[in-house]
Amino acid sequence: MKTLNIGIIGGGLMGKEAASAFGRWFALNDFPVNVALKAVCDLNEQVLAWYKNIPTVELLTTDYKELLGRADIDVVYVALPHNLHKEFYLEVLEAGKDLLAEKPFGIGLEAALAIRDKAEELGRFVRCSSEMPFLPGPQRVIEEVKSGRIGEIIEVKAGFLHSSDIDPTKPINWKRQVKFCGEIGVMGDLGMHVLHVPLRLGWKPELVYANLQKIVTERPDGKGGMAVCDTWNNATLNTQVTIDGKQIPMLLEMKRIAPGETNTWYIEIFGTKGGVKYSTKDTKTLWTFKFEGEQFWQRTDLGFKGVPFPTITGGIFEPGFADCFMQMLAGYVAEREGFLNNRFGCVTPDEAVDSHYVFAAALKSFANTSVEKVDYQYQPA
Numbered sequence: 001m002k003t004l005n006i007g008i009i010g011g012g013l014m015g016k017e018a019a020s021a022f023g024r025w026f027a028l029n030d031f032p033v034n035v036a037l038k039a040v041c042d043l044n045e046q047v048l049a050w051y052k053n054i055p056t057v058e059l060l061t062t063d064y065k066e067l068l069g070r071a072d073i074d075v076v077y078v079a080l081p082h083n084l085h086k087e088f089y090l091e092v093l094e095a096g097k098d099l100l101a102e103k104p105f106g107i108g109l110e111a112a113l114a115i116r117d118k119a120e121e122l123g124r125f126v127r128c129s130s131e132m133p134f135l136p137g138p139q140r141v142i143e144e145v146k147s148g149r150i151g152e153i154i155e156v157k158a159g160f161l162h163s164s165d166i167d168p169t170k171p172i173n174w175k176r177q178v179k180f181c182g183e184i185g186v187m188g189d190l191g192m193h194v195l196h197v198p199l200r201l202g203w204k205p206e207l208v209y210a211n212l213q214k215i216v217t218e219r220p221d222g223k224g225g226m227a228v229c230d231t232w233n234n235a236t237l238n239t240q241v242t243i244d245g246k247q248i249p250m251l252l253e254m255k256r257i258a259p260g261e262t263n264t265w266y267i268e269i270f271g272t273k274g275g276v277k278y279s280t281k282d283t284k285t286l287w288t289f290k291f292e293g294e295q296f297w298q299r300t301d302l303g304f305k306g307v308p309f310p311t312i313t314g315g316i317f318e319p320g321f322a323d324c325f326m327q328m329l330a331g332y333v334a335e336r337e338g339f340l341n342n343r344f345g346c347v348t349p350d351e352a353v354d355s356h357y358v359f360a361a362a363l364k365s366f367a368n369t370s371v372e373k374v375d376y377q378y379q380p381a
């Protein structure tokens with residue numbers, strides 16, 4: 001069986017999540033390609049030490065050039081702060097490797113365009129991370145929309161809500177500072193997750209009216225003082241999309257202070273004949289709506305069945321974050337190797353760039369208290 005050799009640059013929260021998914025690759029049933037995590041780069045030696053337990057890892061380094069210099073590595077997963085995306089992604093591509101990028105795919109629009117264009121120029125296979133839609137629930141939502149059972153679509157709502165900023169005593173880190181996380185703040189953190197399914201269904205926001213909120217503006221600096229916290233905590237985007245020739249409102253919510261939420265991804269789509277909604281808050285539940293004289297909500301208890309890439313996990317067992325992350329990695333490998341077929345795939349570079357166009361318009365909208373057209377042709381100077 002073919003084995004893809006993987007390198008990871010940035011071994012923190014997401015680097016470890018990826019490593020653990022690669023480490024139980026055998027859970028995928030009849031998956032025709034194997035993976036082996038060969039090398040990890042991180043500046044922090046303590047982070048690197050965690051990877052010593054992984055038998056396939058041959059190189060632990062603080063110098064990413066050493067990792068990129070290895071001829072045997074096919075694909076590099078980069079999970080670094082946003083200010084480093086452009087520089088590292090471009091170097092990965094120039095080193096002749098394929099790339100699994102992390103969102104937001106560059107700190108802003110200019111960076112996202114540069115990465116997309118370089119990947120095209122060099123013919124590298126590049127996809128961007130967004131794992132939630134690989135759960136069975138979102139897959140069923142997509143199926144419901146495509147079935148036409150919903151009738152004429154009249155409203156879409158999607159969001160990603162958590163509360164990792166709710167505690168004001170939590171010390172500052174790179175995710176709460178514009179210079180590392182980006183001017184787009186929470187939109188860069190959560191926006192790609194929210195837009196993945198709408199964009200895949202062809203629903204590109206045309207107009208945006210944005211509300212952006214900075215709620216916690218300083219935090220402990222970890223050294224006894226306070227530090228400025230200048231990123232947007234919450235973003236509420238009222239957008240308009242054209243679906244089947246009609247202009248439809250689409251609400252997009254991205255919140256780092258959403259009381260009561262830990263990591264809630266949701267989507268709701270309503271039409272003239274029916275509706276469908278799914279939230280990771282209730283991971284197993286798919287809600288479908290129909291109107292037949294009376295109005296009915298039907299609750300379907302989902303299990304593991306319906307993930308794009310079947311695993312050994314029993315069909316009645318419930319899936320979680322680690323599962324959808326692994327499904328996403330399987331989607332990356334399947335698409336790279338040409339056997340994705342009609343299954344759901346990872347965010348493409350064009351979709352990532354489109355999300356940045358929406359975020360750039362949202363920044364403008366909030367600054368000017370205006371409704372902004374999203375200009376998908378705009379090229380920053």
Ligand SMILES: NC(=O)c1ccc[n+]([C@@H]2O[C@H](COP(=O)([O-])OP(=O)(O)OC[C@H]3O[C@@H](n4cnc5c(N)ncnc54)[C@H](O)[C@@H]3O)[C@@H](O)[C@H]2O)c1
Nearest residue numbers: 010011012013014015041042043044047079080102103129
């Ligand atoms: N897909 C998701 O659900 C999800 C969730 C969280 C974060 N993310 C994304 O993943 C990326 C990383 O986020 P994270 O939460 O893993 O961050 P993190 O801070 O936990 O990890 C980043 C790691 O990068 C290392 N690092 C920093 N500069 C480096 C350099 N120059 N060379 C090598 N290593 C360096 C740090 O030491 C750290 O271990 C971001 O793009 C973030 O938006 C995605």
